[in-house]
Amino acid sequence: MHIDLTPEAMLAQLGYSQNEHTLAQINSIIANTKNFDHFSKHLLSLQDALAVEKGYIAMSNSENYLKIKCDEDSSADNLSAFNDIVHHWSDKYRISLKQVDHKPTYYILGQN
Numbered sequence: 503m504h505i506d507l508t509p510e511a512m513l514a515q516l517g518y519s520q521n522e523h524t525l526a527q528i529n530s531i532i533a534n535t536k537n538f539d540h541f542s543k544h545l546l547s548l549q550d551a552l553a554v555e556k557g558y559i560a561m562s563n564s565e566n567y568l569k570i571k572c573d574e575d576s577s578a579d580n581l582s583a584f585n586d587i588v589h590h591w592s593d594k595y596r597i598s599l600k601q602v603d604h605k606p607t608y609y610i611l612g613q614n
Contacts, residue, residue, distance in 0.1 A: 507542045515546060516559055516568075527561055534566040536612025541595045548591050555584040557606075565609050570599075572606035581606055 509528045510520055518524045532538045548570070549559050556573040572584040588608055592599050598611040 507545075512542070512545075515549065516561070518561070524561070530566055531561060531568055535568070535610060536598070536614075538612065541597060541613045544591070544595050548587070551587050551591070552584065555580045555587065557584045557587070559610075562609060567600075567609040567611060570608045570610065574606065576606070
């Protein structure tokens with residue numbers, strides 16, 4: 503099965519309303535993320551897996567990337583499981599991540 507996520511569909515999947523600003527931001531993120539089209543369909547399964555551990559995928563306001571984030575009030579067990587999910591996903595799909603210092607937040611830089 504082949505899934506193509508349009509920018510509009512990506513916004514909807516991430517829970518954003520579609521407007522001029524969010525559409526411009528997601529298009530900029532897509533253009534800035536290496537090989538985005540090759541792994542974008544796998545973001546949906548990651549988002550589902552993260553939700554169990556109070557994690558989510560969002561557009562960053564400070565970097566031109568999507569970010570993977572866990573609620574900072576999560577328990578140590580949630581954070582450990584969250585990190586395991588993120589690392590397993592990035593290894594499986596050869597995704598480069600950049601972690602924010604001392605926080606459960608990762609920027610999705612693209613596919614190797």
